[in-house]
Amino acid sequence: MCPQPIIQFRRVSKVYHKGGADIHPLDEITLTIQEGDFVALMGPSGSGKTTLLNLLGGLDTPTSGEVIVCGQDLAALSSHERARWRCDHVAYVFQAYNLLPVLTAYQNVELPLTLMPLSRRQRREHALKALEIVGLSDRVHHRPDELSGGQEQRVAIARALASDPDLLLADEPTGDLDAHSAQEIMSLLIALNRDYGKTIIVVTHDPKVAHAAHRELHLEKGVLSRDVDMKNQRM
């Protein structure tokens, strides 16, 4: 369990130096997200969605401000400490699935568990359980190139679930999928949030995906332009 709120952004800015110019993908963002929330992060390309997601997962550090996730100020950690912290608290689901092609579905799911103090038997139990949750118990020994796009994304979700993270970050998880597979993945994410209480942040362009969330955050030019509570709207 993480202390509430699970995510706190305090006047977070990020500046990149590229081609001699300063780029501001995020500018003075302040927001809080509670544990168990399902948040859709929307906005046009270049609005700072992925940068915000990277800051949340400790893959990047802010230029200024504080990013506090699960009670930890991520900017205060070294690269090595952030990697360990990520392993314990966060899991990613990417648009391009990002499975390792040399590993089977089971081995991909088991991979983050090898960083944890678990026995081989425990790792096996966790990995098989995660694959069962995403409905791929019959594809355990298949390699990514033997799976459909939807199945690959489900393996990626199983990999994210296996380590029982506090926070699941998904960067356009349905972006590369057909409508049917996209619907399946969204149903899966909704179930994970509803049945397992996982806090989920999804970057998406798809309004249908966003509607499944409890809350919609809209970014424009690095600024939080809209924060919509979808639960109240549905009522």
Place this chain on the structure above:
Amino acid sequence: MRLLLLNLLRKPLRTLLTVFGVGVALFLFCFLEIVLAAFNAGVNMADASRLVVQHKESIIFELPMAYRSLIEQAEGVTGVTTASWFGGLSQEPLADGEKREEFFAQFATDIERYLSLYPEIKVPPDQLRNLLSDRMGCLLGVKIAERLNKKVGDRLVLRSTIWTQKNGSTIWEFNVRALYTTDSPTFDQTMMLIHDKRFDEARQFGQGSVGLYILGITDPERSAEISAAIDARFANSPYETRTMTEKAFNLQFVGMIGNFQFLLRSIGSAVVLTMLLVSANTMMMSARERTREMGILKAIGFTDGHVFLLLIGEALAISLLGALAGVGLAWLLANALHYNPKPDFFPIFYLPGQSMLAAVGLAALTGLLSGIVPATAGMRLSATESLRSV
């Protein structure tokens, strides 16, 4: 570890070819080491407690046999024997059935004294008794006996390229009375010893002289002092001497080959280095292709150190597999199958342990050098950057 192994199997043909490249390079390295060790075999079999006395001007000039008792009197000397080069060629069908003149080392010596100075030489006691009681007898190393297809009791005919018998013949006959072995991997097992008394009496010229003296000393640290004392004893005589350690004596012969060893080592090293560079480049390419995967690993919690170890581990594994193949093949060929392309030229042909270690070290160094660049780059790579790469 599993990821490392699976990465190696990702493109099996490329991995196999890279391992093969490293393996061939290290096989060449080992073979070169074998040849160089063969050149230096005499130096390696030398013992610090033995000195050699030769004519001051050159080894081709003889010394008086009367010097023996004088050398024996020198302080610190434990024993003295003589050795005269016989220079014979075998005249009989060899083990392969072909009849050709075979060259190998033969010395006329006081065999009993010689053996007391060379404890490395092992002769069965009954054979030794027979050898010492037969003036026509000879002692053969087991390897030359095998090559000449000779066993104890056989007759051996040599044609000397130097010594003519009193009857005008250059053909000398001997009885094979004993075969010697040795526990030392660097000791020559292709020598032949004959009795100096019979040799001296039968030869047409040179009676009362010997090629050189070999002596044992009590303290190897006093070799310079003892050598100087012996040479001083014969200074200003018609036969001045030059006394040196057995190693220095043997080094003279290596020196006669001149810069051939340097040439051989230079060419070999260039070939080996080129092959290792090609293999290293392949390993680096393989790592660069997987930039995105490094980002994935970091995103799921692998540290920079994990990524570094994974990449350097892959390069090391390929290099060491190559070493296993290359060094293993060279060892099998020279040490297990006793392959020798020119046994008359290389009496000792084996892969020394230190050369095997050097080859494995070279492989590890190649692995480290080829892995260090991509591994450091992978370690420093930002996860967000690498996930953006195609």
